[in-house]
Amino acid sequence: MSKIKSIIAIVILIISWCLxxxxxxxxxxWQAFSSTDxxxxxxxxxxxxxxxxxxxxxFTKGLIEYIVSKNAWLVGTDRGELFLxxxxxxxxxKRSLGIGKLVSLCVSHDEKITFVGEQSPAGNLYAIDLDGxxxxxxxxxxxxxxxxxxxxxxxxxxxxxxxxxxxxxANAYRFVTAKDGGRGYNxxxxxxxxxxxxxxxxxxxxxxxxxxxxxxxxxNNDKVVLSTSAYEIRPDMKYRDTMYLIDKKTGQLxxxxxxxxxxxxxxxxxxxxxxFSEDGEFLAAACSDGRGMLFDAAGKVLWQRELSKPAQIDxxxxxxxxxxxxxxxxxxxxxxxxTFNRENWQLPTPVEHPSNNSMFVFNYDGTFKYKYRxxxxxxxxxxSNNMAACAVGRNVRTHNYAAHGAVVLxxxxxxxxNFFHTEGPLQAVAxxxxxxxxxxxxxxxxxxxxxxxGAYRLHIWQR
Amino acid sequence: xxxRQLWEGCDAAVWARKLDGRTKLLILFLVAVLAIVVDNPRxxxxxxxxxxxxxxxxxxxxxxxxxxxxxxxxxxxxxxFSQALFFAQTPRTPLFVIIEPTMPVLGQITGGxxxxxxxxxxxxxQGLRSAMMLSxxxxxxxxxxxxxxxxxxxxxxxxxxxxxxxxxxxxxLPVLAAExxxxxxxxxxxxxxxxxxxxxxxxxxxxxxxxxxxxLRRAQTLALSVVSRGFFLATAxxxxxxxxxxxxxxxxxxxxxxxxxxxxxxxLLSEQGLYFGNLxxxxxxxxxxx
Numbered sequence: 001m002s003k004i005k006s007i008i009a010i011v012i013l014i015i016s017w018c019l020x021x022x023x024x025x026x027x028x029x030w031q032a033f034s035s036t037d038x039x040x041x042x043x044x045x046x047x048x049x050x051x052x053x054x055x056x057x058x059f060t061k062g063l064i065e066y067i068v069s070k071n072a073w074l075v076g077t078d079r080g081e082l083f084l085x086x087x088x089x090x091x092x093x094k095r096s097l098g099i100g101k102l103v104s105l106c107v108s109h110d111e112k113i114t115f116v117g118e119q120s121p122a123g124n125l126y127a128i129d130l131d132g133x134x135x136x137x138x139x140x141x142x143x144x145x146x147x148x149x150x151x152x153x154x155x156x157x158x159x160x161x162x163x164x165x166x167x168x169x170a171n172a173y174r175f176v177t178a179k180d181g182g183r184g185y186n187x188x189x190x191x192x193x194x195x196x197x198x199x200x201x202x203x204x205x206x207x208x209x210x211x212x213x214x215x216x217x218x219x220n221n222d223k224v225v226l227s228t229s230a231y232e233i234r235p236d237m238k239y240r241d242t243m244y245l246i247d248k249k250t251g252q253l254x255x256x257x258x259x260x261x262x263x264x265x266x267x268x269x270x271x272x273x274x275x276f277s278e279d280g281e282f283l284a285a286a287c288s289d290g291r292g293m294l295f296d297a298a299g300k301v302l303w304q305r306e307l308s309k310p311a312q313i314d315x316x317x318x319x320x321x322x323x324x325x326x327x328x329x330x331x332x333x334x335x336x337x338x339t340f341n342r343e344n345w346q347l348p349t350p351v352e353h354p355s356n357n358s359m360f361v362f363n364y365d366g367t368f369k370y371k372y373r374x375x376x377x378x379x380x381x382x383x384s385n386n387m388a389a390c391a392v393g394r395n396v397r398t399h400n401y402a403a404h405g406a407v408v409l410x411x412x413x414x415x416x417x418n419f420f421h422t423e424g425p426l427q428a429v430a431x432x433x434x435x436x437x438x439x440x441x442x443x444x445x446x447x448x449x450x451x452x453x454g455a456y457r458l459h460i461w462q463r
Numbered sequence: 464x465x466x467r468q469l470w471e472g473c474d475a476a477v478w479a480r481k482l483d484g485r486t487k488l489l490i491l492f493l494v495a496v497l498a499i500v501v502d503n504p505r506x507x508x509x510x511x512x513x514x515x516x517x518x519x520x521x522x523x524x525x526x527x528x529x530x531x532x533x534x535x536x537x538x539x540x541x542x543x544f545s546q547a548l549f550f551a552q553t554p555r556t557p558l559f560v561i562i563e564p565t566m567p568v569l570g571q572i573t574g575g576x577x578x579x580x581x582x583x584x585x586x587x588x589q590g591l592r593s594a595m596m597l598s599x600x601x602x603x604x605x606x607x608x609x610x611x612x613x614x615x616x617x618x619x620x621x622x623x624x625x626x627x628x629x630x631x632x633x634x635x636l637p638v639l640a641a642e643x644x645x646x647x648x649x650x651x652x653x654x655x656x657x658x659x660x661x662x663x664x665x666x667x668x669x670x671x672x673x674x675x676x677x678x679l680r681r682a683q684t685l686a687l688s689v690v691s692r693g694f695f696l697a698t699a700x701x702x703x704x705x706x707x708x709x710x711x712x713x714x715x716x717x718x719x720x721x722x723x724x725x726x727x728x729x730x731l732l733s734e735q736g737l738y739f740g741n742l743x744x745x746x747x748x749x750x751x752x753x
Binding site for chain 2: 096
């Protein structure tokens with residue numbers, strides 16, 4: 001009898017050991033259950049991350065790209081991990097890149113290499129083999145824009161784009177706040193060939209003293225465009241213009257464009273644009289002051305539209321910042337995000353701006369086609385077959401949590417084709433080349449009531 | 464197997480019994496350092512598994528495994544369950560609701576009682592730390608003659624009095640267990656209660672006094688015996704022979720532990736702003752595995 005008791009105790013210990021193996025692994029029991037098929041799609045847990053306040057401006061990110069040749073989804077996370085998942089949510093491979101947060105992602109045309117940018121004390125740009133996740137080469141942004149760990153000022157590769165030869169153009173950037181509250185900007189555009197040999201850097205011998213969030217390249221006009229987005233323009237700043245057009249072969253400045261600001265703003269800021277049209281003839285950009293603009297390849301303004309005109313209500317200037325600008329086949333597309341108080345984005349606004357969280361589509365001659373308004377910020381848009389998949393994230397004004405999810409729109413008329421709801425805000429989205437599958441990354445958030453909604457997970461939906 | 468035998472290192476595999484006391488104590492110390500330094504749940508789990516493998520290779524008897532299993536299970540599940548219930552850090556995600564916050568009286572008093580997902584992990588990490596030490600501690604206890612440990616401590620120039628007291632504490636563990644058993648039997652016979660778990664629980668509150676009395680008597684005898692033998696008057700002993708292979712393994716373990724501690728410290732410093740680019744690989748490694 002006592003032997004049986006001993007065996008029972010040992011069996012329970014063995015079971016506990018197995019459970020510990022499970023619990024201490026990446027796929028803990030609750031995560032395994034959450035990755036099961038839920039009818040219209042699957043969800044896969046991407047690991048624990050700190051849940052951030054719902055109302056904060058900088059929020060949890062996620063990166064996602066559809067890989068046609070592998071019929072798989074490439075996912076980059078704030079935990080510094082890169083995954084390749086198949087359509088059923090099964091992990092093909094995972095590569096941990098260490099202490100950084102992955103902030104930018106681009107895939108070569110032959111889909112053999114992915115270029116990943118991180119924010120970390122080194123701020124590496126990685127070239128990673130898409131077959132197995134091996135690092136082919138890397139470049140540390142720290143070398144060009146520096147690092148000040150004591151001030152928690154870390155470099156990052158904020159945006160990456162590639163040309164037809166898979167040459168890589170990346171924005172290295174570092175922001176620092178001084179003790180007196182002054183802001184310091186350090187930006188540099190760097191170009192590499194696909195083997196990691198540096199082609200050029202702009203500017204050659206100094207840093208751009210402004211925020212450079214975005215860049216795009218075009219093979220038909222051989223230009224790279226950079227946009228600036230500094231909070232303010234100071235007299236001592238050298239790079240005060242809004243856009244810089246650079247020769248993509250030499251890295252020499254072709255010209256720079258200053259877009260005059262509109263009241264009550266003191267400078268024109270572009271955060272998620274401009275982007276060239278496929279043929280390189282047009283350049284579409286949305287400004288934070290709420291304007292949508294179309295330029296020619298030389299940077300001359302062809303037309304501009306007021307997407308969300310700043311308005312003064314109860315002595316408060318409010319507006320919905322413009323962010324994305326695309327010159328696509330369906331037309332010129334712009335988006336706006338949440339309503340913000342001009343004085344300080346954290347302050348409340350008396351009303352929502354009627355044009356916030358919207359997508360505006362225009363013909364190339366500037367005539368208005370339609371507008372689609374989402375209930376939360378369109379965090380990212382991906383296109384396929386005249387459709388747009390939008391990641392709908394937070395609405396910091398209404399706290400409408402039902403808005404979170406992925407929306408699929410018909411780009412011809414803005415009709416909503418599908419909506420897939422997520423509990424937490426959806427921060428990134430991608431659509432498969434045939435438009436049948438959509439994948440998105442949901443982030444957890446702490447609501448003002450102190451409740452945590454959502455989790456850091458990948459969703460794959462079938463349309 | 465008697466209660467006394469259960470706590471003595473008499474039936475372990477030869478290799479484990481032959482290990483030098485210094486080797487055992489050093490490994491115990493280094494693993495204790497690792498248990499503090501390592502935070503990664505999977506790495507802690509692997510360390511814990513390694514200590515269980517030591518028991519397997521030392522051919523720990525089934526009765527000892529039973530004791531080990533019960534102690535480990537109590538520690539592990541106790542820690543996981545308590546942390547899952549009372550996890551106070553953020554983020555925390557409720558898995559189950561035990562008491563709804565809206566429930567009358569209890570809900571209002573407690574503000575709701577939940578099983579938190581992050582608490583389970585946190586509890587598992589803490590539980591694994593203590594389980595690892597418990598398992599290794601019992602391994603040392605079950606494979607060592609107290610004299611071995613005494614010699615080891617004295618060779619390390621530890622004061623003979625302190626060394627003696629430490630070893631006596633270990634030596635008295637089986638004696639204490641056996642005496643507790645005897646006291647319970649005596650109490651049971653006097654009260655004419657039946658054999659069983661209930662009777663043990665009933666008599667537990669009354670064992671302290673007789674046990675303490677016996678301990679004092681034994682301590683007095685021991686003190687007299689130590690003084691009469693002139694134990695503490697002995698001149699410093701010559702260094703005992705320490706097998707080269709064991710020394711080598713210990714050196715490797717020391718280097719390994721120092722390396723891990725160094726990695727962890729530089730990683731923590733990097734988070735506080737003292738970052739060195741050349742150590743990036745160390746930071747990455749630490750984040751992934753430690």
